[in-house]
Amino acid sequence: MHVPDGVFPLWLQIIMYIISGLMLFVSVKMINRKFDDKLVPYMGVLAAVIFAAQLVNFPVPPSSGHLVGATLLAVMLGPWGGMLIIGMVLFVQALSGDGGLLTYGVNFFNMGIFSCLVGWALALILFKGLKKITDEKKSVLISTSVASFIVTVSAAFVLGLELLTVTGFGISALYAITLVHVFIGIGEALLTFVILLYFVKAKPQVISFLKESEVSEMARVPIAPFPTQEIER
Amino acid sequence: MNRKESLKYTIPLVLVIIIVTSLILLGMASQNPDGFEWALFDFAGLTEPEGGFAGIWAFLGEGVFVNAFVGIVGIIAVLIIGYGFFRLTSRKTE
Numbered sequence: 001m002h003v004p005d006g007v008f009p010l011w012l013q014i015i016m017y018i019i020s021g022l023m024l025f026v027s028v029k030m031i032n033r034k035f036d037d038k039l040v041p042y043m044g045v046l047a048a049v050i051f052a053a054q055l056v057n058f059p060v061p062p063s064s065g066h067l068v069g070a071t072l073l074a075v076m077l078g079p080w081g082g083m084l085i086i087g088m089v090l091f092v093q094a095l096s097g098d099g100g101l102l103t104y105g106v107n108f109f110n111m112g113i114f115s116c117l118v119g120w121a122l123a124l125i126l127f128k129g130l131k132k133i134t135d136e137k138k139s140v141l142i143s144t145s146v147a148s149f150i151v152t153v154s155a156a157f158v159l160g161l162e163l164l165t166v167t168g169f170g171i172s173a174l175y176a177i178t179l180v181h182v183f184i185g186i187g188e189a190l191l192t193f194v195i196l197l198y199f200v201k202a203k204p205q206v207i208s209f210l211k212e213s214e215v216s217e218m219a220r221v222p223i224a225p226f227p228t229q230e231i232e233r
Numbered sequence: 234m235n236r237k238e239s240l241k242y243t244i245p246l247v248l249v250i251i252i253v254t255s256l257i258l259l260g261m262a263s264q265n266p267d268g269f270e271w272a273l274f275d276f277a278g279l280t281e282p283e284g285g286f287a288g289i290w291a292f293l294g295e296g297v298f299v300n301a302f303v304g305i306v307g308i309i310a311v312l313i314i315g316y317g318f319f320r321l322t323s324r325k326t327e
Contacts, residue, residue: 097288
């Protein structure tokens with residue numbers, strides 16, 4: 001899903017750069033308020049793990065896919081922390097020639113802003129529903145995996161809509177890019193499940209949805225108070 | 234941070250680096266175009282843009298060893314950037 005330079009019209013890239021800049025600014029402000037320095041090593045390692053996981057493509061004939069990890073990050077750190085890490089990962093990838101520098105805004109919008117916010121919201125809704133029928137840890141695993149699948153497909157659809165601005169990319173191609181990401185989304189969901197399972201077992205304190213979380217303050221979204229902490233206590 | 238806590242952070246990172254490097258070196262990562270490239274260049278038939286920024290490592294050329302090297306450097310770079318950025322923006326605790 002990393003779009004190189006030379007594909008999109010300049011006006012779209014400028015708009016996306018402005019949106020991305022604003023959202024990065026908001027993310028930094030949100031993180032600044034509640035972020036303790038004891039979490040610093042964890043954030044660095046998590047960013048490196050996501051970057052590493054994105055290096056390996058799994059086959060989805062005739063194409064391939066790789067983990068994005070936006071929903072996973074959003075559930076663990078909240079959408080703001082997730083966006084910042086995706087922003088860093090995309091920046092280093094762009095310097096390495098994976099995804100363009102001019103299209104950084106578009107890529108950040110699709111994989112960072114859209115995927116983190118929608119993934120976080122979807123996972124939270126599913127988590128609240130599942131928590132009524134099973135325990136918290138199973139709920140967070142299932143809700144995050146399902147949300148990551150839906151987000152992968154919907155982010156591909158959004159990318160397809162953006163690509164409609166490119167001459168030669170039509171409705172059938174929009175259908176194709178969405179359909180192929182249904183299968184890539186299954187891979188995303190499985191990898192999300194495995195990585196989250198490690199953290200659920202090894203350090204559940206770093207998953208913002210869980211009761212024992214140490215990062216829920218950082219994951220707070222002002223438009224809706226974070227329910228795990230507000231309701232449970 | 235105590236030794237046990239440090240290991241909890243270090244072990245998964247080292248494991249991930251080993252797994253990713255092995256997958257790249259063994260050629261197990263898929264060489265197919267990703268979903269976006271397939272839809273745009275193969276399915277829709279658009280021409281892949283050329284002459285854009287190929288990355289700071291482009292002078293090294295192509296190959297599995299180059300990919301593995303670039304990957305490891307990238308992992309370390311993200312680790313340092315992430316650590317530095319969050320260090321700067323964090324609230325100091327006792």
